[in-house]
Amino acid sequence: MKKLQSKMQNYQIINVDNSINSGQVFLWKKYNDRWYGVNGQDVLKITNSGNVKSYQNTKTDFFRKTDNIEKIIKSISKDPVTKKAVKHYLGLRILEQDPFQCLISFIVSSNSNIQKIKNSLEKISKKFGTKVEFDNQEFFLFPKPENLAKVSINEIKSCGVGYRANFIKEAANRVVLEKMNFEYLKKCSYQEAKKEICQIPGIGNKVADCIMLFSLNKLEAFPLDRWMIRILEKYYSDKFYLETKTITEKQYEILHEKIVNYFGPFAGYAQQFLFKMERENYQKKWL
DNA sequence: CCAAGGCCTGAATG
DNA sequence: ACATTCAGGCCTT
Numbered sequence: 001m002k003k004l005q006s007k008m009q010n011y012q013i014i015n016v017d018n019s020i021n022s023g024q025v026f027l028w029k030k031y032n033d034r035w036y037g038v039n040g041q042d043v044l045k046i047t048n049s050g051n052v053k054s055y056q057n058t059k060t061d062f063f064r065k066t067d068n069i070e071k072i073i074k075s076i077s078k079d080p081v082t083k084k085a086v087k088h089y090l091g092l093r094i095l096e097q098d099p100f101q102c103l104i105s106f107i108v109s110s111n112s113n114i115q116k117i118k119n120s121l122e123k124i125s126k127k128f129g130t131k132v133e134f135d136n137q138e139f140f141l142f143p144k145p146e147n148l149a150k151v152s153i154n155e156i157k158s159c160g161v162g163y164r165a166n167f168i169k170e171a172a173n174r175v176v177l178e179k180m181n182f183e184y185l186k187k188c189s190y191q192e193a194k195k196e197i198c199q200i201p202g203i204g205n206k207v208a209d210c211i212m213l214f215s216l217n218k219l220e221a222f223p224l225d226r227w228m229i230r231i232l233e234k235y236y237s238d239k240f241y242l243e244t245k246t247i248t249e250k251q252y253e254i255l256h257e258k259i260v261n262y263f264g265p266f267a268g269y270a271q272q273f274l275f276k277m278e279r280e281n282y283q284k285k286w287l
Numbered sequence: 288c289c290a291a292g293g294c295c296t297g298a299a300t301g
Numbered sequence: 302a303c304a305t306t307c308a309g310g311c312c313t314t
Contacts, residue, residue, distance in 0.1 A: 023309065110310040116297065117309085162295020167311085204311050225309040248289060275309085 011070040014063050015091025016046050021286035022276045024095050024214050026105055026118040027125060028287055031137055038125060040098025043132060043139045055134045063093045072219075076263050076270040081235045085273035092276055094269060095214060099182040100175060101142040102215035107167050107202040109210070116160070118287060123159035124148075124168075148172035167202025174200055186217045193218060205252040213268040222259050222267045224252060231278050 020028050020035055028037035035046040043055035044062060052062045073090075077083045104124070109117045128143035128151060148156075149172040156165035174180065185193045193216055198208050206225050212218035222228075224247065232240045232255075240258055244251055263270045279286075 106309090107311095111294080111308070112296080112310090113298085113308045115308095119297090157295085160296065163293095164295075164311095202311070206310060210309085223309080227309060244289075246290070250288065279309090 009087075009090060011073060011090070013091045014050055014065075014093055015089070016050060018089050018092040018276065019063065019095060022092060022272060023114060023279070023286070024272075025097060026114070026121050026287065027101075027142070031135070036134065036137065036139070038101070038129075038139055038142055040101050041130075041141050041144065042098070043134045043141070045135065055132060055139075060096070062096055064096050067094075067219075069093075072266045072269050075266050076273075078263060078270075082263075082270055082273060085270075085277040089273055089276050089280075092273060094219070094272055096217070097215040098142065099185070099211070099215040100145055103171060103175070103197070103200075103203075103211050104142075104148070104168055106207045106210040106214075107171055107200075108161055108164055110164065110202065110204075110207055114284075114286060120160045124156070124161075127155065127159060145172045145175040149176045164202060167200075171200045171202060182216070190218045190220050194221075205247075205249060205256075209256075209268075213271075219266045219268045220260050222256055222263070222271045224255065227275055227278060228271060231274050235274075 016035055020037070025037060027039075028035055030036075034048070037044050039060070039062070041056065042058055042060070044060065045053045045055070047053055052060060054060060073086055077086055105117065105121055108120050108124075112120075122140075125140040125142055128147055129140040132139050132141060148168065151169070153165045153169055156168050159165075161168065180196075185196060190212065193212055194208050197203050197211060198205075203211070206223050209221040209223035213221035213223060224232075229242070229247065233242065239262060240255060242251070242255070247255070260267050
């Protein structure tokens with residue numbers, strides 16, 4: 001009896017805490033035991049029933065409910081490691097974020113850590129974003145590209161981002177000047193989107209994969225940061241042996257191809273479960 | 288194409 | 302205390 005029940009998973013549940021605390025988003029906070037988060041020019045609130053309420057009343061599928069999660073989980077569950085991660089963190093979802101905020105967030109993330117990323121992004125929002133009030137709480141929307149493009153490098157540096165300030169300014173500039181079409185990037189292929197955003201300084205393979213997975217609808221993106229490399233070495237050394245110690249651009253590309261070959265078109269979900277599991281194993285802090 | 292070094296910052300470590 | 306290391310990379314040489 002018990003065995004039968006354990007086989008019948010409820011795939012539809014969403015674990016909000018796990019989803020938000022998985023390194024995807026940074027401008028989220030709990031007020032009165034509920035999550036609120038800045039998402040571009042909007043503030044989102046997770047209600048008690050687990051629904052998303054938008055400050056701007058925009059329609060968002062923040063938790064990607066339209067994904068066929070059962071199919072995805074079955075598709076990525078290739079081995080005992082992923083099966084365990086999925087089982088343990090069932091309800092963890094890939095979040096669909098505002099592309100510009102996501103882009104800047106992950107430029108800020110490079111060579112950094114979650115606490116510092118969060119700190120910097122909060123300062124950026126507060127300094128350059130519009131103040132709004134939602135449920136008697138104060139929020140600062142994420143600055144628009146055109147506004148961020150106007151400010152000086154030093155003003156950006158005062159947010160604690162260091163040398164990344166140049167990248168941020170230049171990124172904002174390009175989004176404005178080249179009229180970067182995020183809606184198009186959401187629809188085009190992984191390769192094409194990657195090629196496009198990697199032109200922006202401060203965006204390499206890893207940052208690009210984060211932006212694509214978390215805001216551009218590219219579920220085969222599989223960000224390979226230090227943690228994921230460690231995970232591959234620990235659990236998948238037979239499948240994805242690493243030839244060099246430092247992952248060069250070419251190596252990254254080859255590795256990603258092998259990974260998609262193995263985990264399939266929803267590999268990004270596998271990455272998120274594995275990342276979450278391993279960080280929890282090491283009791284790393286989240287937001 | 289690969290390897291090595293530098294880079295802002297602040298929390299953690301010694 | 303104070304110095305060093307390290308953290309969810311990227312870029313240049």
